[in-house]
Amino acid sequence: MNQNPDLSAAPGAPRIIPRSDHPVSRSNISPNALRVLYRLKEAGFEAFLVGGCVRDIIIGRHPKDFDVATDALPEEVRRLFRNCRLVGRRFRLAHIVYGREVIEVATFRAASAPPPSEEPVPVRSEDEDELLEEELAAAGEDPLEATTPLDLTQPLEVPDFGDGHRDSGSGGAGHRVHDDHGRLLRDNMYGNIDADVWRRDFTVNALYYNIADFSIWDYVGGLADIQAGRLRLIGDVETRYREDPVRMLRAARFEAKLGFVIDAASAAPIERLRGLLASVPPARLFDETAKLFLTGHGADSYRVLRARGLFAALFPAVDRYLQQHPGSLVEDLLVQGLRNTDRRVEEDKPVTPTFLFSLLLYGPIASIIESFPPNRWHEPQAILDACDRALHEAQQRVSIPRRIALGVREMYALQPRLEGPRGRRALRLLEQPRFRAAYDLLMLRASLGLAVPEVAQWWTRLQSVSPAEREQMVEAAPGGARAAGAGVGGDDVAGSGAPRRRRRRRPRSSGA
Numbered sequence: 001m002n003q004n005p006d007l008s009a010a011p012g013a014p015r016i017i018p019r020s021d022h023p024v025s026r027s028n029i030s031p032n033a034l035r036v037l038y039r040l041k042e043a044g045f046e047a048f049l050v051g052g053c054v055r056d057i058i059i060g061r062h063p064k065d066f067d068v069a070t071d072a073l074p075e076e077v078r079r080l081f082r083n084c085r086l087v088g089r090r091f092r093l094a095h096i097v098y099g100r101e102v103i104e105v106a107t108f109r110a111a112s113a114p115p116p117s118e119e120p121v122p123v124r125s126e127d128e129d130e131l132l133e134e135e136l137a138a139a140g141e142d143p144l145e146a147t148t149p150l151d152l153t154q155p156l157e158v159p160d161f162g163d164g165h166r167d168s169g170s171g172g173a174g175h176r177v178h179d180d181h182g183r184l185l186r187d188n189m190y191g192n193i194d195a196d197v198w199r200r201d202f203t204v205n206a207l208y209y210n211i212a213d214f215s216i217w218d219y220v221g222g223l224a225d226i227q228a229g230r231l232r233l234i235g236d237v238e239t240r241y242r243e244d245p246v247r248m249l250r251a252a253r254f255e256a257k258l259g260f261v262i263d264a265a266s267a268a269p270i271e272r273l274r275g276l277l278a279s280v281p282p283a284r285l286f287d288e289t290a291k292l293f294l295t296g297h298g299a300d301s302y303r304v305l306r307a308r309g310l311f312a313a314l315f316p317a318v319d320r321y322l323q324q325h326p327g328s329l330v331e332d333l334l335v336q337g338l339r340n341t342d343r344r345v346e347e348d349k350p351v352t353p354t355f356l357f358s359l360l361l362y363g364p365i366a367s368i369i370e371s372f373p374p375n376r377w378h379e380p381q382a383i384l385d386a387c388d389r390a391l392h393e394a395q396q397r398v399s400i401p402r403r404i405a406l407g408v409r410e411m412y413a414l415q416p417r418l419e420g421p422r423g424r425r426a427l428r429l430l431e432q433p434r435f436r437a438a439y440d441l442l443m444l445r446a447s448l449g450l451a452v453p454e455v456a457q458w459w460t461r462l463q464s465v466s467p468a469e470r471e472q473m474v475e476a477a478p479g480g481a482r483a484a485g486a487g488v489g490g491d492d493v494a495g496s497g498a499p500r501r502r503r504r505r506r507p508r509s510s511g512a
Helices: 031-042 052-058 074-080 126-138 193-199 222-228 237-243 246-258 270-279 282-293 298-308 316-324 329-346 353-360 362-370 380-394 402-419 425-430 435-447 453-464 467-475 491-496
Strands: 015-017 047-050 067-070 084-087 093-098 101-107 176-178 184-187 207-210 216-218
Touching: 031 047, 031 067, 031 074, 031 093, 031 101, 047 052, 052 207, 052 222, 074 084, 074 093, 074 101, 216 222, 237 246, 237 270, 246 270, 246 282, 246 298, 270 298, 282 298, 282 353, 298 329, 316 329, 316 362, 316 380, 329 353, 329 362, 329 435, 353 362, 353 380, 353 402, 353 435, 362 380, 380 402, 402 425, 402 435, 402 453, 425 453, 425 467, 435 453, 453 467
Parallel strands: 067 101
Antiparallel strands: 015 216, 047 067, 047 207, 084 093, 093 101, 176 184, 207 216
8 A cells, every 4th residue: 555645635545554563552551541442442432542642652652641532422422431521612522530641532523623632622620630539439439440331222412512413524614614814713523533534633643543453544654654754744734734823833843852854845834834823822822832842852842943933933032032142141041941841851850831931031031131221130120020021022922821920020030139148038038939940040040151150059058958057058148249140131141240239338426
């Protein structure tokens, strides 16, 4: 069979790869995902593992998430699993909860419907997960075995999802809605697996693992593309980008994450169409930003985004600063900070969007501070004003939740206080909720000459010594020694900062 089919036309019959000819084993699949697959199969439904989890297993990686595709409707899935919640607006999805693991189950959809991974769906909190587990426990059920036998002799009431259809070929013009730029706004048409593959984005994400016989179904030459390290978009490239401009960001993310190369046909329209990202809801771009920079390949994502011209579409002010200051210390700080974040992800340590946005906005914040008179560069209020202005501009494209914006402000406001520790105030700073993040930023700045290394080392030692030694250290704190680079600023501030002047006290008169 042709390994590189024409993807401008609808996929035909799949190439079925038997278990003996592919590396996907049940030992590589989450036990909870297997529970879902087998339960669907036992109830008489088709059940396939699909998407990035199949791709990752093939290339020897351990998937973080497991997605399932089936011909069961969402309500039928919910009747099978008591530990199930239905989510989504553009298309209904079933989330089956096993403690902290969520298995996403999507009904086969008609061609061109948006993939589940591309739709912003409500993210349940840990409290909601615990409530679901408490409900199951109250009913005497184990969340791991929370299934309800489906009585196929009784008629199933399926709600109306807005002109939704089980078969892909029965829809009318009203089922699929696009905006003026071609972006897909709604598609509630159900289909079958032959149509479902059409709404996948890249060939490497369109492999289906069949639990019935452990084979892989490949409609679009995805296995060959994985072996070649190639990213190809399914369908007409420009149409698919117009349907969902976020696919351009996903292409960059997969290029960075997998080390694959976007093929020429899929890469060609990106420069011309990247402006369409301005029509994407800012909240969705926040989610994509987190996926790009907080999942272990942030430094590579930055490199790919800049090379593809997509970074400017996400963060125009940041890109403008970097264009005006090529090869600056601020860009070095951003890249090194992203590498540090990647290392923390690799070591399974927590990472936060607050620190990420502090890195991304360092240039614009520094630029605004440098526009103030030099005697204001170290003023907390000037720093906060600069943060507010930079955050406001960034939020025109990417939504920044209030808790993150407040965290960025606090981290920057703490920088002058960290660089000029004075007496027992230093001990109180250790108790600040944002101290650790602000300290990490100080250390990063000091490593590049944007802050005084000796002061950063003093804070490092202060955290490791005994309480008695801390008392001795704060008595000799280097509080007055603000050196060049103190406060927040770019290369100019780092090279021209001056110590803060002490106010001279007036001598007391003899009659006071």
